[in-house]
Amino acid sequence: MTSLIKNILYILFLVSITNCKSTFMIENVDYASYLESVIKPDKDGFVVDLKNNIRFSIHSLVEREFGLNDPTIINEIRLIRNTRGYYFITAHKFKHVYVFLPESGKLKLKNRIEVSSSGIEYPFLNWREPYVELVSDTMELIFYLNERGIFEKNKERNS
Amino acid sequence: MKNIISILLLIITIPLSVLSQKSDFDMVEDFKSDIQNLSYKIENIISSSQINTFHMEIEKTKKIYGKNKLMFDRALYPQNIEQTFTQLELSLLAVENRLVLIEHQREQLVSMRNRTASMKLEINRLYTITDTLKRKLSSAKKEVNTYVNELKGYNDLLIQRDSLVIRIIDSMLISYDKTVSIISDLKLKKPKLLNSDSPLEWIYTVLTQINATTDYNSSFLTVEDYLRMHSLQIRFNHAWKKMQAGLITVYGLNDDYLQLSIEHELKIWDDRSQKYMWSNIHKYLTNQDMILSTFSDADSFFESLENYIQESHRLTKQEFLSKKGYIQSKKVADFWNSTFKNEWLLYSNVFYSGETQNIERIDKSLSYWENDTQPIHPMFVSILSLALVSITGFIFLMIKTKEKR
Numbered sequence: 001m002t003s004l005i006k007n008i009l010y011i012l013f014l015v016s017i018t019n020c021k022s023t024f025m026i027e028n029v030d031y032a033s034y035l036e037s038v039i040k041p042d043k044d045g046f047v048v049d050l051k052n053n054i055r056f057s058i059h060s061l062v063e064r065e066f067g068l069n070d071p072t073i074i075n076e077i078r079l080i081r082n083t084r085g086y087y088f089i090t091a092h093k094f095k096h097v098y099v100f101l102p103e104s105g106k107l108k109l110k111n112r113i114e115v116s117s118s119g120i121e122y123p124f125l126n127w128r129e130p131y132v133e134l135v136s137d138t139m140e141l142i143f144y145l146n147e148r149g150i151f152e153k154n155k156e157r158n159s
Numbered sequence: 160m161k162n163i164i165s166i167l168l169l170i171i172t173i174p175l176s177v178l179s180q181k182s183d184f185d186m187v188e189d190f191k192s193d194i195q196n197l198s199y200k201i202e203n204i205i206s207s208s209q210i211n212t213f214h215m216e217i218e219k220t221k222k223i224y225g226k227n228k229l230m231f232d233r234a235l236y237p238q239n240i241e242q243t244f245t246q247l248e249l250s251l252l253a254v255e256n257r258l259v260l261i262e263h264q265r266e267q268l269v270s271m272r273n274r275t276a277s278m279k280l281e282i283n284r285l286y287t288i289t290d291t292l293k294r295k296l297s298s299a300k301k302e303v304n305t306y307v308n309e310l311k312g313y314n315d316l317l318i319q320r321d322s323l324v325i326r327i328i329d330s331m332l333i334s335y336d337k338t339v340s341i342i343s344d345l346k347l348k349k350p351k352l353l354n355s356d357s358p359l360e361w362i363y364t365v366l367t368q369i370n371a372t373t374d375y376n377s378s379f380l381t382v383e384d385y386l387r388m389h390s391l392q393i394r395f396n397h398a399w400k401k402m403q404a405g406l407i408t409v410y411g412l413n414d415d416y417l418q419l420s421i422e423h424e425l426k427i428w429d430d431r432s433q434k435y436m437w438s439n440i441h442k443y444l445t446n447q448d449m450i451l452s453t454f455s456d457a458d459s460f461f462e463s464l465e466n467y468i469q470e471s472h473r474l475t476k477q478e479f480l481s482k483k484g485y486i487q488s489k490k491v492a493d494f495w496n497s498t499f500k501n502e503w504l505l506y507s508n509v510f511y512s513g514e515t516q517n518i519e520r521i522d523k524s525l526s527y528w529e530n531d532t533q534p535i536h537p538m539f540v541s542i543l544s545l546a547l548v549s550i551t552g553f554i555f556l557m558i559k560t561k562e563k564r
Binding site: 035036 | 181182183184185187230233234
């Protein structure tokens with residue numbers, strides 16, 4: 001019994017140490033980039049955002065949006081990061097705003113927010129804390145987004 | 160002009176760009192572009208008068224973009240909007256300083272150019288003055304030459320006048336001498352002759368004209384002139400004394416007015432000619448380093464000159480080896496023979512009592528002085544020295560020969 005209690009205490013001790021190690025974190029980190037990045041893909045379909053220190057291929061993104069494996073149809077992508085660290089990505093003629101969460105060596109799609117059935121013309125993204133503002137001259141409304149989707153639609157800019 | 164248009168365009172386009180729907184990214188890009196343009200324009204400002212316009216432009220831009228200060232501050236991180244505008248202001252200030260410096264230099268350059276232009280004008284003015292002076296100098300030279308010629312003419316005329324007066328006086332004397340017997344007869348008969356024919360009138364006229372026109376104090380008259388004129392006066396006076404009685408008998412009638420007038424004019428002539436003559440001779444001799452005691456008439460002059468000669472003779476007669484005394488005596492002799500006697504005796508053929516003796520005495524004194532001070536010829540000194548050495552040598556040899564015997 002004593003040995004059992006000892007073992008249990010030992011296990012509890014180990015668990016507490018392990019917990020201490022894994023739960024240590026810096027909180028209230030703001031990932032927001034405040035200003036969107038407008039990035040032109042290179043000939044291989046890669047975009048480099050020096051501001052956010054990120055480089056990735058847009059092949060899969062283009063394929064997902066247009067069903068084509070030709071990244072050259074995209075002239076530039078617009079990318080912004082919110083406070084929680086999600087990447088919001090869209091481009092000219094996109095119907096959606098893609099929300100990615102960065103993971104080790106990959107960007108994991110968190111959400112695909114549909115903003116236009118016909119594709120948005122020359123969109124741009126602004127950081128309006130705590131939302132990402134999506135604006136396009138061809139759209140009647142202005143969208144305020146978070147990683148979960150459209151938070152609000154307005155006629156006036158919220159700036 | 161271009162700058163102003165650009166600034167106006169900038170002023171107009173910035174609010175439009177902001178008002179239109181634009182992404183923050185585009186706004187930041189616009190901001191960067193505007194700041195870059197503004198910075199470029201500031202760097203290219205060419206006049207300090209534009210500085211204020213750019214100050215206002217910076218303020219306006221700051222106001223426009225300042226509305227999104229937070230966004231810009233974040234987007235421009237690590238810089239912020241304030242720093243960006245401060246940098247612009249600083250560069251504007253630097254440009255302003257540079258321009259002020261350049262414009263100051265330009266002002267100085269303009270000032271220097273103006274000064275140079277002014278100096279050129281001054282030089283031209285001086286050239287003009289120089290030309291005028293040259294012309295005046297040339298004209299003055301001509302005037303001086305004319306004056307010298309006129310002076311020479313004046314002196315020549317004086318000499319001619321004196322000569323003419325002498326010739327007339329001489330001819331009058333000759334005529335007088337020839338008619339002495341006739342005059343004696345006339346004396347007895349006491350005839351009445353017309354005054355217009357009277358030589359007394361002529362004599363009086365000549366005397367008054369000589370006295371009126373001769374400027375004895377003129378600086379152009381030389382010692383020779385004074386001596387000549389005095390000589391003329393003596394000669395004239397002598398002729399007058401000789402003819403006076405006869406002429407008055409014939410032409411003087413009963414009134415002695417003309418006689419007295421002639422006497423008076425002669426007296427004036429004599430006084431003035433003597434006064435200026437002696438003082439000028441004294442001045443002339445002093446200038447020639449011949450310091451004589453003062454004299455005011457012929458007697459005192461002769462006495463003074465003789466004293467000077469004798470005294471100088473006494474002082475220099477031992478200096479036979481130097482030429483000083485001899486040169487001095489030659490200088491006095493030169494004045495005495497060439498200047499004084501030449502003119503003094505030019506017209507005067509009658510000497511007053513003792514004058515001849517005085518002249519002879521001075522001649523002798525000068526001759527003695529000259530002889531006594533005549534330096535010995537160097538060849539003579541050499542021969543004498545050689546002879547002395549020879550004689551001494553001969554005597555020495557004689558004595559030696561005697562001793563051997």
